[in-house]
Amino acid sequence: MTTSLTEMPTSGYGAALWRGLKSFALLRESWVGMVGAFLVIFWVLVALFAPLLAPFDPNSSIQPFAKPGAEAIKAGGTFWLGTDHIGRDILSRIIWGSRTVLIYAPLATLSAYTVGILMGLAAGYRGGWVDDVLSRVADIILSFPVLVLYIIIIATIGASGFNIIIAITFASSPGIMRIVRGLVLDLRNRDYVAAAQTRGESDWRVMLIEILPNARGPLIVDACLRLGYVIITIGVLGFLGLGLPPPDPDWGGMVNETRQMAMAFPHMTLFPCIAISSLILGFNLLADGLREISLRD
């Protein structure tokens, strides 16, 4: 070790990657986390290789004007999971639909976190009127029933992928702000924060470099859980017809479109539902696993 000390330390990215791999190796010790990670990775791979995996074009009616009761629309046979009410292959739509979920859910979560963290840092660290204003705004937003809030926002700005992100950010960042604020209230009294202040660091540097990294544990766990909620939300929005505009496949939309036939043809709604719940379950189990290993150390 002593000889290499004359050199500068290895690049930050390499070290960060190594640390990431090491914490993933820790996850192996929690089987709950492993199951969660498996489910999530499964869906990520499906989304990545959608063009290769999907047997049919998700948007074209392969079984035109399928009549109720016809052989082909049931599961099994040519169409593994059957077709929907207008004859589109459900398996292909689920495979392509995973892309929608796995693009918009993380983006929306990330965006909600960015806003929530900045608000929480400012409220917790600065305190005073900044805290008062931000906390009251958060209270107002949180006092709305979430669904009503989504309907109002989407109805106002229109249904599109980008607007879904905006709506989710608006509705969930106050909750994140609350968590961050609580963590910051505790962390800002630490001596290392005082040390940074006494050497005249700027507020943003103290907040982002000294405080935020130490709040990461609970935030990562919460982010995993929240990702699950966001997937539900996107599903619900799709179900309400406020999701992505048709015909692009969207799991929630698929349930909505076929729900009237659910009694006669349960497979049309069942399989998209299974897809949604398995991904959410994956994220929730992963969050549990992460919490378990973070408590252990």
Next chain:
Amino acid sequence: MNQDQAPVLVCKDLCISYYTRAGEIPAVVDFSLTVKPGETIGIVGESGCGKSTVAMAIMQHMGANGGIKSGSITFKGRDLTQLSDDELRSIRGSEIAMIYQEPFASLNPSLKISTQLMEVPLAHENISKGEARERAVQMLGDVKLPDPERLMDSYPHQLSGGQQQRVVIAMGLLSNPSLLLLDEPTTALDVTVEAGIVKLVADISKKFGTSQIYISHNLGLILETCDRVFVMYSGEVVEEGTINSLFTWPKHPYTHGLFACIPLPTADKNAAPLRPIRGQLPLPFERPQGCYYHPRCDHFKSGVCDVDHFKMEHVEGGSSDHRVRCLRYKEIDHDLLTDIEEAKEVLKLGKRVLNVDGMKKYYEVRDSSLKALVSGKRIRYVKANEELNFTAREGETVAIVGESGCGKSTFAKVLMGLEKGTEGEVRHKGKDISDIAVRDRSAKQISSLQMVFQNPFDTLNPSHSIGGQISRVIKKFGVESDKKKIFDRVMKLLDTVKLPRDFYFRKPRQLSGGQKQRIGIARAFAGNPSMVIADEPVSALDVSVAAAVTELLMEIQREHKTTLLFISHDLSVVRYLSDRIVVMYLGHILERGTTDQIFAPPYQPYTEALLSAVPIADPEVTKREIVLEGNLPSAMKPPKGCPFCTRCHRRIGDVCDNEIPPEQAVADKHVIKCHIPLEELKKVEPVIHVPDDSERIHARQ
């Protein structure tokens, strides 16, 4: 003590292990102990030596992963390791009671004191509620709590820390246990409060005939409370004996090392400095072959000490129960070593660098209650600092002494620019900085005034590497700007604080408390400060580690001619390292002067009480006992007159309550704030009497 009675507790060849993912960790090995009725046993050792594990084993409360591997614990003839859960439950709390370190964690915050106290006899005995209440009130009186009836109806948060600990002790004693385990019962308390608790603990065995096991890291406290003492190191007892024989003739090199680490009244930072024990406590699974202490021992002899593990041995010529675990104790001449240490040069003081003149700091507290609105008193003030006056010279060490809430940390905050002073001036190098916030100070001003923090576990950011954190300081203060040069400077700083260079890449969690504190010191000195404020830098560290860090701090100070403002509550450390002392109480400076002036009469009565409260680990040093009554008043409602009047043992009358005492100059720069005339204060006897070498039974050091 009755020697003939059957012992209360006998631990025989006890081995305790914890089982973790990393495998079996032997926490305690080969531990034997006999407690006679009414006897107080002290277990002393540094953190990680297994002393709390012993207490937990006696309570049979080891947790899921701990277990007694071999040996027995016999309590009144019954082997505790063989009892069922039900039998144990009837013993715990009724026959063996335990008192923990933090009183506020031992009491349930949502239950009244009465409920919690009455529960003890109600659970273990078949008595009525009225009787239980009567006994609880009686016991609260016995632990010297004023107004027990009112206390019974209070909730824990309404009591001070000292009162809470008394309640916990009362709770422990209520069932009239035969054995009381005290695990560092005063560590979380202030010194004057601690002195009261220690006196109470010492009286318990006399009054109730209860045997006690007192666990502490502080040899001074052990001396004041115990009859016999066990010194533990790395999971085993290395020396045991009566207080007198062990404190007067310590045999084991580790016991010697511990004594050399404590700033006794005979130590002096220039003539007779502390001698920290080198190295670190080995981890339980990395214990060396043979004597566990040999890698750190100055008397190590290859082929003798590092061969086999050996048993305790009776000390030849010592008293009957003085035993030691050392093969070479007879050959070692401890007096020889002392001469090797050479005296250090006395640092010459330079020009005045800090001038605090009438500095005041009030915090505004807005009261938005209806009552305040009606009476018009909406803003109240917490008077954290009241008229501070003192100076510091280049290279000087000025100690600010006081208990929690005395305003010493607030002063540090004003000095650092984290708070603004309300009135008065704080001139650093001629410039008033009391109302310049840190962000408005120039880089030079900031870098010349740095701080070492108290809590080693908090002082470093756990998310960043050691190297990164020190580099940032260097970069921020513009000491160096070139990457390579910054790196070289960090390396040099690591050398200065005597840590290996590869710590650059480490994260704080990979460091021990003492190492973290060294990094904290390196960080403070990275910008070549002219003045460093050290806020209790060693109070959270073990004795041997604290000694090393103290010595290091002084060495760097000596080298850089830095002015050191040392904030502490521990007068023995302060006496050892400071040139001048400022005694604070409730925001006021009650006395200030050179170290010798403070430690000799005339005293301000509070200084006198503080001096008396400091435990000194030397049986031949005698102290006058002054135990303060009552609690520190709230800074929101300080007494109108002298801040100390509510607890003062020398109160002379109404003048104390109503008028702020005048500053009386005893000598040049020795100032006492008190109503009592100087002539009378001068007649007071010294609190601490240190015998001359000729008077000593055994000359140590």
